[in-house]
Amino acid sequence: MKQAEHLVLRARLPVLRIKRNKALISHLLFQASEKFQVKIYNNSLNSNHIHLLVKAPTQKHLHDFLRVLTGQIAQRITGAVRGKKNRFSFWLKPVWRRIVHWGRDFLGLHKYIFQNQLETLGLIAYHPRKR
Known part of the structure; x- marks a missing residue:
């Protein structure tokens, strides 16, 4: 693949940021990325979804x-x-994916994921996105 991808994994319940789950998910993310040679440029672990x-x-x-x-x-x-x-199914929907083009698109997504990280930590106010 020549392009990066934006993936969103959405869980049915808001259990992803519970302390023990957060550490577990970070560990599993690192393990899977090493095993399958997937480069993770950025990620955001939110209560019910992962970017x-x-x-x-x-x-x-x-x-x-x-x-x-x-x-x-x-x-x-x-x-x-x-x-x-x-x-019940743990995941609410199949993984959402889109190709990210290098340059402005890539940097814009980096900024968006960083904003998600700040909102999750409570450092900035959450602003609902326009869909």
Whole structure:
């Protein structure tokens, strides 16, 4: 892949920023990125969603990275057992993705993710985005 991608993983419940989950997700993110050679330029862990700005060597690497990351986060947080039917889906929607072009688009997304980080920490007021 020549371009970076913006990924958003949205959970059904606001459990991602609980202290133990936050550390777990950071660890799983690092592990999966190392395993699948995915470069993480920036990320923001919010209460019910995660923003990632990434670049992978191939689509297969990115697909495998997302499959492992989303699966492990859901299993570890819910305590689900592989192969056993869960009562509900941990993730609200499939991963949202878009290609990010280098230059202004890339820098604008960096700024947006940084703004999300500041809002999550309570350092600036949250401003709903126009959709």
